[in-house]
Amino acid sequence: MRRLPGVLTSSFLVGFVGAISLQAGPAAAAQSTWFKRTSSQTADSAAVGGSTSVPYGWLDFCHRHPKECKVPALPATSVKLTAQKLSTMRRINLKANRSIKPVSNFDHWGTMVDHWDYPTDGKGDCKIYALYKRKLLLEAGFPRQALLMTVVRDLDGEGHTILTVKTDKGDMILDNLVDEVRPWNATGYYFVKRQSQQNPNTWVSINQRGGTAKRLPNS
Numbered sequence: 682m683r684r685l686p687g688v689l690t691s692s693f694l695v696g697f698v699g700a701i702s703l704q705a706g707p708a709a710a711a712q713s714t715w716f717k718r719t720s721s722q723t724a725d726s727a728a729v730g731g732s733t734s735v736p737y738g739w740l741d742f743c744h745r746h747p748k749e750c751k752v753p754a755l756p757a758t759s760v761k762l763t764a765q766k767l768s769t770m771r772r773i774n775l776k777a778n779r780s781i782k783p784v785s786n787f788d789h790w791g792t793m794v795d796h797w798d799y800p801t802d803g804k805g806d807c808k809i810y811a812l813y814k815r816k817l818l819l820e821a822g823f824p825r826q827a828l829l830m831t832v833v834r835d836l837d838g839e840g841h842t843i844l845t846v847k848t849d850k851g852d853m854i855l856d857n858l859v860d861e862v863r864p865w866n867a868t869g870y871y872f873v874k875r876q877s878q879q880n881p882n883t884w885v886s887i888n889q890r891g892g893t894a895k896r897l898p899n900s
Contacts, residue, residue: 725851727865730886733874736832738795738808743882745798750882752825757878760827762848770846770862773817774855777810783857810857811844818846831875833868833891845875866892 743750760766782804789804790796797808799816808830815828827847835841835858844855845865852865865872872887 725864725866726847727845727852727872727887727889727891729875730888732877733884733886735882735884736795736797738797739830739882739884741795742797742812752881754880755824755826757847758824758826759847759849760823762850762853766823766848767862769821769823770818770853770855773814773821774862775860777813777817777855778857778860781805781810781813781857807842807857811842811855814844814855818844825881826878829876829878830881831887832873833870834873836869838871841870843870847878868892 777800780803781800784804784806786796786806786808787793789806795808797812798805800809800813805813811830815830818828819825823846829845829847831843831845831854833841833843841858843857846853846855846862850864854863854865854868856863856868868891871890874884874886877883877885
């Protein structure tokens with residue numbers, strides 16, 4: 682749940698960063714190659730299981746913000762991962778990470794009971810970051826079915842909440858511990874469960890480790 686200094690990345694991300702450049706010439710060619718390569722991959726989406734328990738924090742959030750949760754079921758869909766969409770995801774990830782002051786659930790709310798909300802006072806833990814990113818991406822026109830609150834175990838085995846964005850290139854992760862947008866299988870996290878694409882009030886199990894994250898030198 683804490684905000685860590687430094688950036689986690691992977692060899693996938695090295696190509697990813699170069700690919701989002703919109704300059705002409707070699708950069709444009711690199712972008713085209715990256716999208717062509719990743720579009721042929723099928724292992725970039727976490728395999729989900731059946732329905733599982735809904736986090737108390739989401740239920741409580743829905744009780745306080747009923748309009749956010751009383752929504753119709755919709756067909757599953759994914760975001761077409763263009764350079765523009767990628768840029769929007771990165772901008773929003775950075776905006777939230779830099780504008781919210783990290784504070785623990787107990788220090789913030791005075792309770793150990795999990796509390797999910799928007800950063801109305803500019804502070805919060807991982808759930809607040811993820812909810813805010815979800816809200817900003819919805820306002821940017823991303824489909825609700827592609828924006829999934831996700832519960833994982835972080836690199837220290839601690840409970841952590843992130844936002845998964847379903848794309849045609851795989852599952853991308855927005856995380857308050859990392860400023861870069863990463864594929865799920867470059868996080869090193871153990872994925873536990875997330876929202877269903879069709880219905881945000883239904884959660885599905887994952888139980889899968891997302892690869893091994895690598896640190897950049899001096900990170």
